[in-house]
Amino acid sequence: MLSCRVIRVVLLFPLVGCADSHPETTPNPTAPAAVTPGYPCREEKAPFARLRRLSDSEIDRVMGTLLAKDTPSTAMFTRDARVGGFDNNANALFVSDSKLEDYLTLARQAAEALTTPAQLALSPCPPDIQPGPCAIRFAEALSPRVFGRSLTDDERQRLQDVFQTGAESSTFRAGLATMLQAMFLSPHFLYRTELGSDDHPGLFSATEIASRLSFMLTGQRPDAELSARASGLFDPAVRQAEALRLLRTEAGKTQLRFFVRSWLRLTNVAMLSKELGQHFAFTPEVRQAMSREIDAFLDHVITHKESRLDEIFLADYGFPGPELAETYGDDLIKPFGVFEQTPFDPVRRRGILSYPGFLAAHAPIDLTSPVLRGLFVRADLFCQDISAPPLGVEIIPPPPDPKQTTRQRFAIHAESPGCAGCHRYMDPIGFGFENFDAVGRYRTEENGLPIDATGELIETDVDGTFVGPGGLGQKLMQSRAFARCFVTQYVRFAEGTAEVAVDSCRIEHLTNGFIENGFRIDTLAAAYASKDAFTHGGAVP
Amino acid sequence: MKRSTSISRRRLISSIAPVATLFPYLSRAFAEEIAPTPRLILLMQSNGTTQANFWPTPVLTDSKVLAPLLDDANLRRKTTVIKGLFNEEGGAGNGHDFGFAGLWSGYKTVGPFHDPWGNGPSIDQLLKQKLSFHEPNPTLNCGVLASSTAPFKNHRTSFSYLGPHRQVPTETNIYKLYTTYFSPPIGEADSNRATSAELRIRQNRSVLDYVREDLRQLKPRLPVSERPKLEFHETAVRDLEKRLSETLAPRSGRPDWCGRIVTPKQRLDVTLEENVPLLMQWMFDFVAQVISCGLVRIVTFPMGNCGEKWYFSWLGINQNSHDTLAHADNGDNADVTAKLLKINVWYAQQVAALARKLDGIPEGNGTSLDNTLIVWGNEIATGPHTMEDIPVVLVGNGAGRIRNTGRLINEGRQPYQRLGTSVLRLMGVPADGLGESPNCGPLVGLD
Numbered sequence: 007m008l009s010c011r012v013i014r015v016v017l018l019f020p021l022v023g024c025a026d027s028h029p030e031t032t033p034n035p036t037a038p039a040a041v042t043p044g045y046p047c048r049e050e051k052a053p054f055a056r057l058r059r060l061s062d063s064e065i066d067r068v069m070g071t072l073l074a075k076d077t078p079s080t081a082m083f084t085r086d087a088r089v090g091g092f093d094n095n096a097n098a099l100f101v102s103d104s105k106l107e108d109y110l111t112l113a114r115q116a117a118e119a120l121t122t123p124a125q126l127a128l129s130p131c132p133p134d135i136q137p138g139p140c141a142i143r144f145a146e147a148l149s150p151r152v153f154g155r156s157l158t159d160d161e162r163q164r165l166q167d168v169f170q171t172g173a174e175s176s177t178f179r180a181g182l183a184t185m186l187q188a189m190f191l192s193p194h195f196l197y198r199t200e201l202g203s204d205d206h207p208g209l210f211s212a213t214e215i216a217s218r219l220s221f222m223l224t225g226q227r228p229d230a231e232l233s234a235r236a237s238g239l240f241d242p243a244v245r246q247a248e249a250l251r252l253l254r255t256e257a258g259k260t261q262l263r264f265f266v267r268s269w270l271r272l273t274n275v276a277m278l279s280k281e282l283g284q285h286f287a288f289t290p291e292v293r294q295a296m297s298r299e300i301d302a303f304l305d306h307v308i309t310h311k312e313s314r315l316d317e318i319f320l321a322d323y324g325f326p327g328p329e330l331a332e333t334y335g336d337d338l339i340k341p342f343g344v345f346e347q348t349p350f351d352p353v354r355r356r357g358i359l360s361y362p363g364f365l366a367a368h369a370p371i372d373l374t375s376p377v378l379r380g381l382f383v384r385a386d387l388f389c390q391d392i393s394a395p396p397l398g399v400e401i402i403p404p405p406p407d408p409k410q411t412t413r414q415r416f417a418i419h420a421e422s423p424g425c426a427g428c429h430r431y432m433d434p435i436g437f438g439f440e441n442f443d444a445v446g447r448y449r450t451e452e453n454g455l456p457i458d459a460t461g462e463l464i465e466t467d468v469d470g471t472f473v474g475p476g477g478l479g480q481k482l483m484q485s486r487a488f489a490r491c492f493v494t495q496y497v498r499f500a501e502g503t504a505e506v507a508v509d510s511c512r513i514e515h516l517t518n519g520f521i522e523n524g525f526r527i528d529t530l531a532a533a534y535a536s537k538d539a540f541t542h543g544g545a546v547p
Numbered sequence: 548m549k550r551s552t553s554i555s556r557r558r559l560i561s562s563i564a565p566v567a568t569l570f571p572y573l574s575r576a577f578a579e580e581i582a583p584t585p586r587l588i589l590l591m592q593s594n595g596t597t598q599a600n601f602w603p604t605p606v607l608t609d610s611k612v613l614a615p616l617l618d619d620a621n622l623r624r625k626t627t628v629i630k631g632l633f634n635e636e637g638g639a640g641n642g643h644d645f646g647f648a649g650l651w652s653g654y655k656t657v658g659p660f661h662d663p664w665g666n667g668p669s670i671d672q673l674l675k676q677k678l679s680f681h682e683p684n685p686t687l688n689c690g691v692l693a694s695s696t697a698p699f700k701n702h703r704t705s706f707s708y709l710g711p712h713r714q715v716p717t718e719t720n721i722y723k724l725y726t727t728y729f730s731p732p733i734g735e736a737d738s739n740r741a742t743s744a745e746l747r748i749r750q751n752r753s754v755l756d757y758v759r760e761d762l763r764q765l766k767p768r769l770p771v772s773e774r775p776k777l778e779f780h781e782t783a784v785r786d787l788e789k790r791l792s793e794t795l796a797p798r799s800g801r802p803d804w805c806g807r808i809v810t811p812k813q814r815l816d817v818t819l820e821e822n823v824p825l826l827m828q829w830m831f832d833f834v835a836q837v838i839s840c841g842l843v844r845i846v847t848f849p850m851g852n853c854g855e856k857w858y859f860s861w862l863g864i865n866q867n868s869h870d871t872l873a874h875a876d877n878g879d880n881a882d883v884t885a886k887l888l889k890i891n892v893w894y895a896q897q898v899a900a901l902a903r904k905l906d907g908i909p910e911g912n913g914t915s916l917d918n919t920l921i922v923w924g925n926e927i928a929t930g931p932h933t934m935e936d937i938p939v940v941l942v943g944n945g946a947g948r949i950r951n952t953g954r955l956i957n958e959g960r961q962p963y964q965r966l967g968t969s970v971l972r973l974m975g976v977p978a979d980g981l982g983e984s985p986n987c988g989p990l991v992g993l994d
Contacts, residue, residue, distance in 0.1 A: 057765075057773045082723060084716035088701045090662055098664075098712040100776050103684060105716070106783040107727055107790075160764075164757055171753035175746055184750050188757040193765055193780065201768055279695035279820070281858075370856075370867070371695050378699070381661055391659040394641050395932070402874050402931055504658070 047511035055201045055543055058221075058502055059099035062086060063264065067226040067257065068195075069116065071151045073125075078115035083108045089504045090495075091268050091386070096502040101196065113190035117183040120148075126179070137178050141169040141185055148186075153194045154217050154227040165189070202543035210543035212236040215245070219535055222500040223249055224257035225264065242536040249532035253313075262313060262527060263304045269386065269495045272300055275363040280445050281371045286332070288366075288445055295329035296363035296446070302345045303358065308528075315492060315525040319357040319479035323349045333362045337448050354441070354448050356476025362446030365475075369444040373406060376416055376436025383435045387482060388466055389491035389508045392428055411452045413437050434462040438478055483525070490517045493530060500534060512539060584678065584975045585945035586838050586919040588846045588901070589651055589671060591706055592894050593643065593855040594873035595929040596938045597887050602630055605955045611888055613940065615896040622902055623953055625916060627941040629990065630957040632966060634934040636983060639663035640700060642934055646926030646963075647706050647853035650937070653964040653982020657711065662700060665708040667982050670967045671845045672709050675782075677976045682844045683789040684728075687837065689718040690849035691827050695820045696856040696867075703853035709779060717849055720817050721829050725810035727790075728837055751791045755784055793842070805840035823851075824861045827897050835904035839915040845974075850894065853926055862889050873930025887930070898923050902942045920945035920973060924966070939966060948973045949993065956992035965990045 060068070062080035069077050084104050089095035101109070119125070129147060131140035142157075145165050149157045157165070165185050172184025189195060200218060203211035210218065216236040220228040228236070232252065238244040252258045267273050276297035280288035302325035304318070311317040325345045326334055339349040350356065358364055368379050384390050404415040416437075419429035438461020443449055450457055461478060462471045468485040472478050482488045493516045494508045506513065516534060523529040534540065596612060603610035607617050607626060617623045638645045638655030640663035648656045648665035656663035668676075675685045688707040698704055707715035718724055762784070766777050811829055815822045827850070837843040851857060856869040864886050866872055872890070875883045898921065905916035921942040928937045944952050964981040969989040971978040980987040 055770045055773065057769055057776050059776070082720065084718050084720075085704065086716055087664070087705075087712060087714040089658075089664065089712055091701065095712065098714065100709065100713055101780040101783050102709075102715050103686070103783050103786050104688070104718050106780075106787050110787065164760060168753045168757050172750050174749070180750075184754060188754045191754060191758045192761045193758070193777070194761060197776075199765075199768070201770075274697055277818070278697070281695065370870070372867070385659060385661040392661070394637065394639065394660055402877065403870055405871055405875065504662075 046509075047514040048507055048509050050507065050510040050512050050539075056096050056199075058094070058096045058198050058200065059101065060196055060198065061094040061099065063093055064221065064225050065112070067224070067260075068151065069112075071226055072116070072148065073119055076119050078112050078119060080108070080112065082111075088268075090498055091271055092499050092502070092504075093268065094499070094502040095504060097504075106191075109191055109196065110187075113187040114183075116190050117186035120186055121179050121182050126182075137173060137181065138166045138169060141178075141182050142166055144182060145185060145189060148189065150230070150233060151227050152189055153192070154198065154220075154233075155213055200543055206240070208543070209240070209541050212239055214543065215239040215541050218540065219245060219248060220252065222535070223252040223261055223531060224255065225261045226257060229255075240541060242538070245540065246532045246536040249535040250528065253528045253531060259305060259308050262308050262531075263301060265496065265499050266304055266318065266527075267300065268499065269492075270358065270364065271382065271386065272297075272364060272367055275300060275367050278366055279371055280366065282443075282445060286445060286447070289329075291329045292333065292445075293363075293366070295327035296333075296361075296366060298327060298345060299325045299330065300358070300361060300363045303361065306347065312524070313527040315489075315527060316483045319359065319482055320476070321358075322352045322356055323347050324355070324361060330362060333445060333447055335448065352476070354474070356474070357479035359439075359475035359479055360442070365439065365442045365446035366444065368439075372444055374412055374436075374440065374442070374444055376412060376433045376440070377403075377419075377429065378436070379439045380432030380434065380436035383478070384431055386495070387491060388485075388487055389494055390431075390465075392431055395428065408453050411455050411457055412440055413458055414455075431465065434464070435478070437461050438472055439475060441474055486517070486521070489521055489525070490514070493517045493520055496527070496530060497534065500531075512537065584844075585943075585948060585973065586844050586846075586915075587671070587674070587945075587970065587974055588834060588838070588848060588919060588921045589970075590898065590901075590921065590923045591647065591650070591847075591849045591853075592923065592925045593647070593849075593851050593853055593927075594869055595876075595925055595927040595931075595933070596891050597876055597884055598929060598936060598938075599878070600884075600888050600891065601938050602936075603628055603955055605957070607953060607955060612891040613895050615892060615899040616902070616940070616942070619899065619903075621906065622899060622942065625902070625906075625943055625952055627949060627952050627993070628955045629939040629941065629966065629993070630936055630955060631959050631961050632937040632939055632963045633928075633960050634937060634963045638666075642927045642932035643854040644700065644702070646934065646937065647849075648702060648708070649982070650924050650926060650963060651706055651847070651967055652708055653967050653980070653984060655983055656702075662702075664702045664712045665706070665714060666711045667708065668710055669706060669708045669847070670971055670981070671707055671847045672715070673971065674845055674974050674976060678844075678974065680844055682841055683793040684786060684837070684843045686715075686845045686847070687718075687834075687843045688715045688847045689724060689830060689834070690847075690851075691823055691830055692717060692719045692849065692852050693816075693818050693820050693823050693826055694852055694855060694857060698852040699854060704849070705847075706849060706853075707847045710775070715847075719826075721815075721826065721833060722810055722817075724833055725808075728833075728842055729808045730810065748792060752788070755788050758784055801840055805836070808836055808840075820857060821860060823857065828900065831897065831901040831904060835901065835908065835915070838919060839905065839908045839910070850897065859886075859890055859893070862893060864889065869930075876930035894923075898940070898942065905943070916943045918946045919943045920949075920970070922966075922970060935960070937963060945973045951994055956990065958990075958992040961991060962987050969993050 062083050066079050086093060087098040089098050131143060142162050146157055168188045169181040169185040173181025198217050200210055200214050202209060213236055216228040216232050216239055220232055232248055235248060276294045278293050307313060307317045326348055327345050337351050337354045339351060368382055369375060384392060404418050407415055416433050419425040419433050438459055440457050441448055441459040459474050460471050463469050463481060466485060467487045468481045472481050490508060490513060494506055494513050497506045498504055519533050520530045600611040603613055603617060607623050610617060616626060634645055636655050639658045640656050640660055644656050644663045651669040652665055652667045654665060654667035657666045658664050671686045688705060692704055705714045705717040762777050762781055766774055815825060817826060834846050854869055856867050858865050859868055868890055872883050872886050876887055902916055902921060905919055906914045908915035910918055923940040925938045928934055962984055964984040964987045967981040968978050968987060972989055979985060
């Protein structure tokens with residue numbers, strides 16, 4: 007059976023749409039050039055004034071700064087749009103009816119948790135102070151973490167009014183809880199503003215720069231140190247130093263991990279479903295161990311390996327938990343501990359692309375899909391687009407066949423002119439992962455036939471064949487296009503926008519530095535923060 | 548056909564009966580009060596249908612897929628099937644994406660192939676902007692998305708949009724919905740509750756007044772391009788206040804049974820695919836309840852994710868229905884066709900069950916279904932991504948606004964945006980077109 011049948015005559019022509027999707031044709035180097043001479047980068051507008059609603063993960067982080075335990079979370083919220091895989095897209099996020107309902111629940115939970123007798127005992131008011139002013143002292147103490155600044159006089163007055171209404175016919179605690187609900191439903195909590203200020207025309211305000219820096223690097227409001235240095239943040243060196251400090255905090259590490267997981271589409275590993283029959287039980291413990299292994303690995307790279315991207319893609323070790331013994335089989339060099347660094351058999355596995363959590367997340371529930379894995383590499387690692395199948399094309403994927411390997415089944419894509427135009431950009435990359443099944447177990451045979459795990463890249467700056475995820479990792483680390491794509495993804499995440507162009511001058515310059523500095527993500531983040539564009543705001547009409 | 552007998556349904560029906568028997572005038576008065584314009588339920592099925600088994604005769608007979616709906620003479624009388632809709636505009640992604648994000652917005656998808664998004668407001672949100680509402684919740688976007696396979700693309704969980712990329716998330720947690728809408732139960736507040744209710748209303752108002760003032764002060768500081776975000780927020784605050792007041796001090800005239808609705812006691816994992824049949828039943832119970840109790844006017848409801856891969860274990864199929872069945876639906880394989888028939892009949896059964904729930908609730912001289920328009924759409928026409936003859940079924944006549952029901956409309960090829968244009972008009976909003984086709988006009992043949 008043909009797998010992609012063109013049913014209209016007009017579409018029998020080659021699918022030229024895909025020919026538009028090749029961005030990089032520089033020579034194939036053994037290592038990426040730090041600078042591409044004469045690269046025609048595009049000028050890009052400076053950041054503009056925006057209102058950015060906090061993402062759910064940011065809300066969780068902020069809540070974590072307020073309450074050490076019984077922290078209310080967004081776990082039950084309806085899920086926001088994740089444009090480009092990131093949950094903080096400034097254009098997509100807004101407050102819908104159901105979101106506000108979620109916020110109300112969260113505000114009530116937070117107000118409750120912050121006004122328990124134990125919490126109130128932490129910051130008692132002096133005996134001579136009246137309830138209203140006492141409540142405002144409470145609000146003042148929370149304000150830097152909730153609003154990222156001190157309260158204004160107007161806010162103080164209005165919050166005191168809310169307190170009085172809440173306490174009316176009721177208790178001091180009820181008044182306090184009502185006041186806190188108002189704070190947690192306030193747009194000053196739910197959003198962050200990047201609007202610029204009259205004091206510094208064309209620039210974000212000092213408070214806004216502190217907020218930008220803090221959310222980019224820690225996913226939460228500025229800490230006390232950063233706030234204290236806010237007025238100095240117009241100086242690039244101060245921003246760079248603060249960025250490096252924040253990246254070393256626990257919140258900084260968590261945020262970097264979150265970015266990498268979002269970029270590599272690994273945020274849902276602990277929730278995956280698999281159906282491999284009786285031969286393998288994909289239990290919640292297994293998938294949670296896969297997720298935890300990824301965290302342990304990224305923590306290790308961030309803490310001990312200078313957060314280097316090449317380590318993420320080339321590391322010859324994992325952090326397996328006991329639940330992954332069956333998944334790994336003989337792939338580990340020695341008996342392993344509990345989420346401790348354990349060497350891989352380097353022939354089989356290398357880098358995060360060979361981690362079970364990654365392989366499982368990038369596969370359907372029962373089989374592998376070279377198309378999906380190839381598309382991921384093409385789209386998220388090279389920042390390339392694939393044209394849509396033309397209208398009128400009947401799409402019939404090759405059905406499972408117990409007498410063929412996956413590679414053999416998908417060979418039909420290369421043979422059919424209706425499919426090859428686009429699938430040649432995806433399937434050959436995906437074939438390179440075929441030594442791993444849908445849950446990330448290493449295999450050399452499929453349906454009794456030997457597996458050929460040779461992959462191939464075309465229309466990149468590192469074209470050629472490779473074997474396995476480790477081989478692909480080595481190719482990627484020689485690719486300037488990949489480095490530039492990574493930088494682009496980071497800036498998209500930092501700015502909360504999908505509109506960052508891969509070929510902008512800003513991306514080009516950052517890529518130069520990123521490669522020169524040995525692929526250090528922390529250095530990239532600090533360099534980005536030090537750019538003039540980071541502080542440039544100003545309203546647009 | 549065997550009717551649904553879930554606990555929720557029994558409770559619903561048993562609680563309706565005394566209302567209809569003892570207080571017919573009350574029920575009628577309420578209906579007149581709450582249904583000046585029809586209610587709307589937009590349903591989306593994924594993966595198309597087997598065309599040969601779908602289309603009925605002009606008088607709605609002989610459709611294998613639609614049998615659960617059309618074999619019931621009462622429902623057949625209230626049904627309209629529309630043939631001839633096409634979508635040839637393309638966009639980002641593939642046919643699933645074009646149709647899912649486009650059918651109810653009229654816009655082409657935008658973005659890269661692997662990450663397409665809707666590019667304009669869907670009609671539920673257009674209606675929300677343009678109509679005035681007495682319901683505390685003008686719109687609700689809920690559905691059943693429990694699936695073993697996470698959607699391949701991020702947009703595939705909701706077709707409700709406020710604007711480009713601004714997708715309204717789909718609420719899938721039935722327990723959360725019941726808690727939000729019916730806890731505490733709506734109904735006549737007793738005198739003891741009244742005092743605390745009054746205090747709570749004052750407290751809520753005080754909180755929301757604070758929020759409103761913050762929004763009011765913040766708005767002028769924003770560039771014009773960013774202000775819509777706060778306008779959506781202001782609308783949500785207004786709706787929330789109505790909803791909170793409604794819960795604490797309900798409007799009079801609502802049927803008594805609305806005050807006795809409680810959250811289902813049985814606990815289900817709302818993310819597990821095996822629970823889909825029960826979740827669908829419960830969600831449709833809930834939709835019938837909020838619609839008929841005047842709590843919501845417009846419901847958008849994805850019956851699964853875009854390009855859903857359900858294995859339909861509850862039908863004994865146990866196959867990836869998207870990859871191995873829908874995509875293979877080219878008439879060559881009897882086994883594939885038979886399984887797809889089972890699947891598509893199951894969808895029809897769900898729609899028929901929803902219609903019957905509404906039809907079992909008396910309103911005025913008719914039923915709740917008579918004041919409602921259910922539109923059951925599909926993202927594509929056939930599993931292999933063809934976009935000609937997208938299957939669309941209307942159930943209910945929208946408070947009498949569709950006069951000629953019980954028939955197939957087959958007026959040749961029509962751009963899909965005409966469907967949305969007609970729905971806007973039926974709901975009381977003048978429209979010449981939708982999305983990319985602002986002048987396409989309404990459906991030819993629907994009257």
